[in-house]
Amino acid sequence: MPPRRPGILARSPAAFRGRHAPSDALLGLPLPARAPQPRQAPPMLIECPSCHTRARLSDDKAGSKVRCPQCERVWVAGLADGGGRRSAGGPSNRGADDTTRKIVLGIGGIVLVALFFYWKNNAPATEALPAAPEVSQAAAPAVDNTGWDSELVKVVRAIHRDAAEAAEGRLLLAIHGELTWGLRRRAAQDAAAQAESAADSAGHESPGAERADSTTEAAAAETYASEWEALTRTQQADFVLSLVDALVRGEQRALVAERAPFDGSVIEEGDSTAIVRVQADPIDLSGGADAIWIQWLLAKDGGRWKAYSWERWISPEEQRAQRSRKAKRIKKRTLSDGSFVIESDVRPLPHLEGTTPQQATRIEQLVAQRIDLDARPRVRTEADRELQAIGKPAIPHLLTQLATIPLETDEQAMQLNLIHMTLTDMTGYITTFKVHELLGATRERQESGLKQWFGWYDRKFKRFEEKQIADPFEGLIVPTEAERRRMERDARNDKR
Numbered sequence: 001m002p003p004r005r006p007g008i009l010a011r012s013p014a015a016f017r018g019r020h021a022p023s024d025a026l027l028g029l030p031l032p033a034r035a036p037q038p039r040q041a042p043p044m045l046i047e048c049p050s051c052h053t054r055a056r057l058s059d060d061k062a063g064s065k066v067r068c069p070q071c072e073r074v075w076v077a078g079l080a081d082g083g084g085r086r087s088a089g090g091p092s093n094r095g096a097d098d099t100t101r102k103i104v105l106g107i108g109g110i111v112l113v114a115l116f117f118y119w120k121n122n123a124p125a126t127e128a129l130p131a132a133p134e135v136s137q138a139a140a141p142a143v144d145n146t147g148w149d150s151e152l153v154k155v156v157r158a159i160h161r162d163a164a165e166a167a168e169g170r171l172l173l174a175i176h177g178e179l180t181w182g183l184r185r186r187a188a189q190d191a192a193a194q195a196e197s198a199a200d201s202a203g204h205e206s207p208g209a210e211r212a213d214s215t216t217e218a219a220a221a222e223t224y225a226s227e228w229e230a231l232t233r234t235q236q237a238d239f240v241l242s243l244v245d246a247l248v249r250g251e252q253r254a255l256v257a258e259r260a261p262f263d264g265s266v267i268e269e270g271d272s273t274a275i276v277r278v279q280a281d282p283i284d285l286s287g288g289a290d291a292i293w294i295q296w297l298l299a300k301d302g303g304r305w306k307a308y309s310w311e312r313w314i315s316p317e318e319q320r321a322q323r324s325r326k327a328k329r330i331k332k333r334t335l336s337d338g339s340f341v342i343e344s345d346v347r348p349l350p351h352l353e354g355t356t357p358q359q360a361t362r363i364e365q366l367v368a369q370r371i372d373l374d375a376r377p378r379v380r381t382e383a384d385r386e387l388q389a390i391g392k393p394a395i396p397h398l399l400t401q402l403a404t405i406p407l408e409t410d411e412q413a414m415q416l417n418l419i420h421m422t423l424t425d426m427t428g429y430i431t432t433f434k435v436h437e438l439l440g441a442t443r444e445r446q447e448s449g450l451k452q453w454f455g456w457y458d459r460k461f462k463r464f465e466e467k468q469i470a471d472p473f474e475g476l477i478v479p480t481e482a483e484r485r486r487m488e489r490d491a492r493n494d495k496r
Helices: 091-122 151-164 168-174 177-197 214-222 225-230 233-248 316-329 357-370 377-390 392-404 410-427 443-463 481-495
Strands: 044-047 054-057 065-067 074-076 259-269 273-282 292-301 304-313 331-334 340-343
Touching: 151 168, 151 233, 151 259, 151 273, 151 292, 151 304, 168 233, 168 304, 177 225, 177 233, 177 304, 259 292, 340 443, 357 377, 357 392, 357 410, 377 392, 377 410, 392 410, 392 443, 410 443
Parallel strands: none
Antiparallel strands: 044 054, 065 074, 259 273, 273 292, 292 304, 331 340
């Protein structure tokens, strides 16, 4: 390789003609800067507004009139509805598209903001989230001290339930034997004192009157504590057993065992005594009996409440209703013969409250024997005597016979007369009823005589004092001639 000639720094550009010419920087020659070449605009795509024929047009022709080669429509390129569609990425379209996009985005943002504030101000209250419930401690249930669910009323309810179920063991624990004994001993002595002094009936306590408070009743009963303690254990147990038997199957069954309380409250409560009243319906509703009030006296014995008195209680409302019914039924009348009488409505009557089913059945049997005209006179006489021995409990059913036996035949008149005679012997009351015209009877006096018996019942039955059958002076009484003849006639009839 020949040596380089001194003084030549670079080859001339002509020596590289036909080859890849090196850049000016490599040559180290100062060359003038080249002017930037303008980019050639892409053709514009136009479309005929009528026939939608498309064509390409140079961008510099924008705004010029053009004619459609198909439909001969003339329009301004780039300004008509269908023209002015530029190719994607064209510089003329990009500026317009950016402006339109900004306008649309701005309007959309304004609409969204307006909708947000409208929704916020007009949203329904139910759409609001519910407040978190406050966690509070549950309140203690209210304690009923005087009403239906009170402790004392539950004691009485349990006694009624146990009597209906014949739970004698539980009843023995629910009765205060000592106070019951004392209270009944006091009542017996009071009755004896009234009988001796012949106290006027108006001074007797009415069934609905307010009794003394429970403390007074218990204190009065305790005065007989010495008598109770004097009894043997067997006697005390027998007394309490008799009380239980009376509640379950005896004379007080209708008051307790056959009644179901549905309302009640504590009238009075002390440290060791209380008064409770309950309203009870009959368990058997077929009899048509109404609800009644029952008053219970309770006393605490060994930390447990026990009953020592239970009786029918008539409320002031019942008293007013009874007086009103009586006033409507009772009528004063003057008969055609000048007799002044007091009458009331003739009606069937229920058995006296407290009458046991066994006693009621026996009364009905005796009354049937008394009016049986085919029976022997001796049978009728024995039935009459036993009815008089029963006394007051037999009167309602005797009056019921007066209301149910029609007065149409002589036989029926004789039956009514037998009932009339028994009632007269029991009560001492006399009416205008006679069995036959030969004895001074008229239809008016017979019908009025039956009504007079019910007038007596409405006015005097509750305070009726039974006649004493056993008379110590009976052997000293000399019968009259008429009585003697009657006794002899009855004796002859008994022998037949």
